[in-house]
Amino acid sequence: MEFVSPEGLRIDGRRPQELRALQCKFGVLSCCDGSALFQAGNTKVFAAVYGPRVADIRGQALHDRALIKCEYAHAAFSTGAARRRRGRSRKSTELAALVRGALEQTILVELLPRAQVEVCIQVLFADGGVTAACINAAMLAVADAGIPVRDMVAACGAGHLEAMPLLDLNHTEAATGGLEVCVALHPALDRVVLLQADAKASVDTLEAVTTLALQGCKAAAGAMREALLQHVRSLAARRGAI
Amino acid sequence: MAAVVCPGDRLHPVATHRAGSGTYVHQQHIHASLVGVSHLQPPEPGSDDQRPVVSVARSGAQPVLPQLGDLVTCKVTKVNPRLASADILCVGNRPLDASFTGIIRLQDVRATEADKVEIYSSFRPGDLVRAEVVSLGDSRSYFLSTARNELGVVYAKSAAGVQMVPISWQEMQCPQSKLVEKRKVAKTA
Amino acid sequence: MLHSKAERAYLQQGFDAGLRSDGRGCHDWRPVEVALAQLPQASGSARCCVGGTEVLVSVKAEVRTPTEEAPGCGGIQLAVEVSPCAGLRLQGRGDEELGAELTRALERCLLSQANGAGGCLDLSALCIVAGKSCWVLCVDALVLSADGCVLDALSIAAKAALADTRIPLVEVTQADEDGDAELELDDDPTHAARLDTARVPVLVTVSQVGAALAVDLNAEEGACAGAALEVAVDARGRLCGATMRAHSAPLHPSSLQEMLGLAQRLGPRLLRELDRQIGQSAAAASVAMQE
Numbered sequence: 074m075e076f077v078s079p080e081g082l083r084i085d086g087r088r089p090q091e092l093r094a095l096q097c098k099f100g101v102l103s104c105c106d107g108s109a110l111f112q113a114g115n116t117k118v119f120a121a122v123y124g125p126r127v128a129d130i131r132g133q134a135l136h137d138r139a140l141i142k143c144e145y146a147h148a149a150f151s152t153g154a155a156r157r158r159r160g161r162s163r164k165s166t167e168l169a170a171l172v173r174g175a176l177e178q179t180i181l182v183e184l185l186p187r188a189q190v191e192v193c194i195q196v197l198f199a200d201g202g203v204t205a206a207c208i209n210a211a212m213l214a215v216a217d218a219g220i221p222v223r224d225m226v227a228a229c230g231a232g233h234l235e236a237m238p239l240l241d242l243n244h245t246e247a248a249t250g251g252l253e254v255c256v257a258l259h260p261a262l263d264r265v266v267l268l269q270a271d272a273k274a275s276v277d278t279l280e281a282v283t284t285l286a287l288q289g290c291k292a293a294a295g296a297m298r299e300a301l302l303q304h305v306r307s308l309a310a311r312r313g314a315i
Numbered sequence: 316m317a318a319v320v321c322p323g324d325r326l327h328p329v330a331t332h333r334a335g336s337g338t339y340v341h342q343q344h345i346h347a348s349l350v351g352v353s354h355l356q357p358p359e360p361g362s363d364d365q366r367p368v369v370s371v372a373r374s375g376a377q378p379v380l381p382q383l384g385d386l387v388t389c390k391v392t393k394v395n396p397r398l399a400s401a402d403i404l405c406v407g408n409r410p411l412d413a414s415f416t417g418i419i420r421l422q423d424v425r426a427t428e429a430d431k432v433e434i435y436s437s438f439r440p441g442d443l444v445r446a447e448v449v450s451l452g453d454s455r456s457y458f459l460s461t462a463r464n465e466l467g468v469v470y471a472k473s474a475a476g477v478q479m480v481p482i483s484w485q486e487m488q489c490p491q492s493k494l495v496e497k498r499k500v501a502k503t504a
Numbered sequence: 505m506l507h508s509k510a511e512r513a514y515l516q517q518g519f520d521a522g523l524r525s526d527g528r529g530c531h532d533w534r535p536v537e538v539a540l541a542q543l544p545q546a547s548g549s550a551r552c553c554v555g556g557t558e559v560l561v562s563v564k565a566e567v568r569t570p571t572e573e574a575p576g577c578g579g580i581q582l583a584v585e586v587s588p589c590a591g592l593r594l595q596g597r598g599d600e601e602l603g604a605e606l607t608r609a610l611e612r613c614l615l616s617q618a619n620g621a622g623g624c625l626d627l628s629a630l631c632i633v634a635g636k637s638c639w640v641l642c643v644d645a646l647v648l649s650a651d652g653c654v655l656d657a658l659s660i661a662a663k664a665a666l667a668d669t670r671i672p673l674v675e676v677t678q679a680d681e682d683g684d685a686e687l688e689l690d691d692d693p694t695h696a697a698r699l700d701t702a703r704v705p706v707l708v709t710v711s712q713v714g715a716a717l718a719v720d721l722n723a724e725e726g727a728c729a730g731a732a733l734e735v736a737v738d739a740r741g742r743l744c745g746a747t748m749r750a751h752s753a754p755l756h757p758s759s760l761q762e763m764l765g766l767a768q769r770l771g772p773r774l775l776r777e778l779d780r781q782i783g784q785s786a787a788a789a790s791v792a793m794q795e
Contacts, residue, residue: 103556136451149644150562219378222322223322261323298321301350306319308374
């Protein structure tokens with residue numbers, strides 16, 4: 074099947090360099106310190122942050138900085154595929170480690186000695202770009218919890234199909250097994266925090282796809298920033314602070 | 316009108332402003348580290364540093380962590396000849412969700428005659444103690460001190476299980492059995 | 505959460521006087537909100553919020569071969585997962601064990617004996633070709649946030665999701681000589697069949713706090729509760745099952761009678777509210793489809 078029609082439209086009607094529609098919601102759960110729901114097209118990821126709190130296992134607490142823990146789970150109904158056995162698979166451990174790495178670069182851990190920040194990510198529906206959506210949801214939840222951070226972190230994926238770089242692949246496009254790159258960026262400090270690429274490709278292709286993904290990160294960062302500012306403005310207006 | 320800022324936003328250069336809470340300094344600029352409303356506080360007249368202070372305030376609950384110099388309320392859990400171990404329950408007047416551990420060492424129990432202190436005559440397990448955080452301590456617990464008049468035991472139960480009444484800075488009496496027990500009592504006046 | 509003895513005594517005295525910290529009576533539920541059709545990719549789905557507890561249930565209908573004991577009946581498969589976001593802070597495999605416990609409790613409520621008769625759902629309506637193929641409903645539940653009353657919320661959401669389920673119409677064409685029929689599924693949502701969920705019961709957890717009996721305890725109140733009984737009640741007030749929770753305190757036989765009676769009175773009230781919300785949701789959805 075062809076992924077880009079002659080008019081230049083993809084399977085879901087987007088242009089090759091167009092991001093899916095993003096939606097952010099905050100404060101979805103009441104029992105945690107911060108929570109957020111991030112949706113990119115059909116991919117829906119939910120993140121909850123507990124912290125800064127005392128460490129669960131006292132021996133693991135670090136005396137000069139915070140301990141960041143990350144847990145990842147995806148619901149049994151999150152993929153259209155047949156039901157899979159629940160439990161920790163290697164893929165979920167790797168995803169949790171990636172999100173933790175991105176957050177350790179972002180959170181100002183020296184300000185919270187001996188505390189623990191626990192980030193729990195739940196995927197409600199996976200339609201491609203899951204790693205990027207998890208990082209974005211975790212960032213929004215951390216900002217909602219009021220944990221001090223260096224900068225926003227925004228992530229986006231991109232791929233290469235039919236000799237064309239495509240931004241933000243959905244599940245059908247990613248399932249072809251071509252090159253797929255996931256990048257996370259600090260937009261204001263302008264530095265790359267995470268880069269993950271699968272499949273063989275030439276250096277030129279990789280550069281082109283990575284540049285496209287970085288542009289996607291900046292667009293995603295802008296959308297997340299707008300959503301955060303609007304949420305806080307409405308909260309502050311209700312309290313009469315503005 | 317106060318502006319709402321996002322983490323990473325560049326606020327002011329370090330040359331003209333000072334960084335307050337909710338901000339950090341990177342390459343000669345003050346950046347926001349929280350999402351919230353930014354405030355500008357004018358400098359106090361007569362102070363050396365005449366730069367105004369930039370801070371970012373967040374709406375909603377602030378995370379609670381014991382810092383140096385905070386007055387905390389804790390409950391003693393273990394006592395041995397060198398130290399008393401306690402669970403920190405409240406920081407100031409804000410309760411914690413889960414308790415941190417703190418220890419009161421022999422030299423931190425009182426200010427006078429610190430070498431003649433006996434831990435068992437100052438604290439017993441189950442006592443509620445008001446203390447001050449003097450150090451972030453080692454990997455397992457904060458270091459607390461009760462070496463001031465207004466710090467020490469505020470609530471203790473006698474062997475009979477009844478709340479005791481303080482009669483001096485060193486002794487508490489059970490109203491039921493009239494027995495006197497030794498504690499390092501806080502002066503709450 | 506840390507609870508001092510004074511807080512527990514305060515809550516127990518409140519229950520003895522018939523008062524709760526949020527102004528409810530001992531027999532009142534928190535506001536129950538049910539929303540249908542939350543997951544467009546599933547055959548049926550529902551989300552239920554009871555105060556701070558939030559659960560999401562999805563039902564997917566799959567074509568499978570029926571079992572040998574019941575060749576003319578379909579089947580139901582249940583699985584409950586507890587999300588790490590729920591904040592229950594269980595060590596090690598505690599999340600999985602809790603999920604398994606909730607799954608078994610929900611199975612006892614919804615499923616029946618092996619032959620499918622006498623259960624709450626008519627499983628013979630799920631049969632396509634006797635002995636060859638039938639519909640199996642895979643019910644997956646996810647607990648997003650737990651603030652007490654989790655099992656009750658799960659049973660409410662499961663009933664709503666089953667009411668929302670659409671089973672596509674199947675055309676059976678007689679294909680080749682060995683009798684293997686070809687199945688053609690009709691994708692049109694307006695031609696889909698619905699399930700009859702009138703007899704599906706709901707679980708009511710009745711707990712004993714001090715001397716009083718109460719329903720819908722939140723997490724704080726649950727820490728002070730003594731014995732707890734989970735009772736499955738249907739719309740006509742008939743008992744469909746009763747289980748004493750695994751970690752509950754021992755129960756006096758006379759309180760047992762009282763708890764069952766209370767559940768029988770309160771269950772139909774909850775089901776009427778649930779049916780009203782399901783009806784409202786369905787009416788809104790059909791208006792939206794016509795536009």
